[in-house]
Amino acid sequence: MRTDDLVRALAADGGRVRVPLGRRLAGAVAGTTLLVAVVYLPLHGLRTDIVTLDWSLRIAFKLAVPLAAAIAAGALALDLVRPGVPPRRRLAWLAVVAAVLAVGAVAELAVLPTSEWWPRMVGRNALRCLATVPFLSALPLAAALAVLSRGAPLSPAAAGASAGLAAGAAGALVYALVCPDDSPLFLALWYGIAVAAITGLGALAGRRFLRW
Amino acid sequence: MADPAEREWDELMRASLAGDEAAYRRLLARLTPSIRASVRRGLSRAGAPAAEVEDIVQETLLAIHLRRASWDPGLPLAPWVAAITRYKLVDSLRRRGRRGEVSIEPLVETLSAPAEERAAAHDVARALATLPRGQRSVVEALAVTGETITEAARRLSMSEGAVRVALHRGLAALAARFSKEER
Numbered sequence: 071m072r073t074d075d076l077v078r079a080l081a082a083d084g085g086r087v088r089v090p091l092g093r094r095l096a097g098a099v100a101g102t103t104l105l106v107a108v109v110y111l112p113l114h115g116l117r118t119d120i121v122t123l124d125w126s127l128r129i130a131f132k133l134a135v136p137l138a139a140a141i142a143a144g145a146l147a148l149d150l151v152r153p154g155v156p157p158r159r160r161l162a163w164l165a166v167v168a169a170v171l172a173v174g175a176v177a178e179l180a181v182l183p184t185s186e187w188w189p190r191m192v193g194r195n196a197l198r199c200l201a202t203v204p205f206l207s208a209l210p211l212a213a214a215l216a217v218l219s220r221g222a223p224l225s226p227a228a229a230g231a232s233a234g235l236a237a238g239a240a241g242a243l244v245y246a247l248v249c250p251d252d253s254p255l256f257l258a259l260w261y262g263i264a265v266a267a268i269t270g271l272g273a274l275a276g277r278r279f280l281r282w
Numbered sequence: 283m284a285d286p287a288e289r290e291w292d293e294l295m296r297a298s299l300a301g302d303e304a305a306y307r308r309l310l311a312r313l314t315p316s317i318r319a320s321v322r323r324g325l326s327r328a329g330a331p332a333a334e335v336e337d338i339v340q341e342t343l344l345a346i347h348l349r350r351a352s353w354d355p356g357l358p359l360a361p362w363v364a365a366i367t368r369y370k371l372v373d374s375l376r377r378r379g380r381r382g383e384v385s386i387e388p389l390v391e392t393l394s395a396p397a398e399e400r401a402a403a404h405d406v407a408r409a410l411a412t413l414p415r416g417q418r419s420v421v422e423a424l425a426v427t428g429e430t431i432t433e434a435a436r437r438l439s440m441s442e443g444a445v446r447v448a449l450h451r452g453l454a455a456l457a458a459r460f461s462k463e464e465r
Binding site for chain 1: 300303307309311314318340343345349350351352357361362366406410421446449450453
């Protein structure tokens with residue numbers, strides 16, 4: 071086939087893009103997270119103190135960190151599917167979120183007596199956290215990958231990992247509304263493990279599905 | 283920094299994304315020679331045969347078309363085009379390297395250096411042959427025969443909407459043939 075012929079077919083297909091990629095990604099992740107929350111929360115009991123906005127600093131922290139991580143990782147994923155855009159500035163956002171989490175954990179160690187460190191870190195529901203967060207993240211991950219497949223990642227695995235991190239953080243945010251453990255130590259350890267697992271899954275899925 | 287021609291690309295792409303079909307046609311026509319030149323440079327630097335220029339140009343154009351939403355309208359278009367071209371070039375060299383074609387061809391190159399603009403590429407045509415019949419006949423009608431969507435719809439007795447859908451799916455399927463090949 072001659073190149074001119076191909077160009078003619080591409081032009082006939084048209085160049086219009088109705089929804090910009092960033093808005094599409096935000097909509098897909100937020101929408102699926104909301105859907106997951108609407109199904110999951112009534113079944114497992116949204117915490118009443120969270121509903122009444124009776125937030126301790128710890129509760130605010132455990133909601134804010136996943137939210138910020140989801141936004142930063144989503145923005146990074148978007149940059150990673152835009153060829154020619156250096157991902158550095160969005161990596162910095164993510165580094166800030168990680169630093170805030172680390173500061174929170176250290177502050178918790180500082181204010182708690184040593185005898186409390188271990189019980190707070192292990193919490194009451196570590197295994198449930200590990201099992202539930204990935205489950206809540208699956209749909210947002212699939213939605214994010216579907217949107218990102220319109221992009222052009224120079225590294226499909228990195229883009230997938232970033233999508234996994236965003237989806238994992240979104241799932242963690244939903245679970246945080248149910249989870250009885252509020253310590254930043256618990257957040258850093260168990261949520262951290264669960265979200266890291268989704269990130270890895272995202273990397274594998276990215277390598278498989280974001281290739282072009 | 284960016285020269286006026288490249289700034290014009292930005293304008294054309296912005297208009298294209300907003301639905302201006304004439305701008306899109308003009309943009310693709312402007313991009314093609316520039317992509318061809320950089321592919322040719324890249325191939326000669328890699329010591330690969332220039333006979334494959336047109337195949338890679340076509341894969342690059344397909345990728346640009348299908349992934350145009352990944353351009354950030356706040357940034358210049360040229361680096362985006364360059365990054366996609368480089369990715370497709372490297373990808374193609376890797377694929378051909380695995381098939382063992384690169385090593386034999388430098389000989390041929392000196393014998394037949396075709397005028398690339400006229401040269402037909404084989405990869406896209408070969409991929410086209412593997413498409414479902416409906417998509418293939420629509421892509422062929424618009425590309426090779428040069429029919430408009432209206433003409434193709436009339437001849438194939440399809441609605442214009444169905445022609446558009448078949449064209450879009452056909453182009454996406456063509457591109458997918460390359461990313462799935464030999465991996």
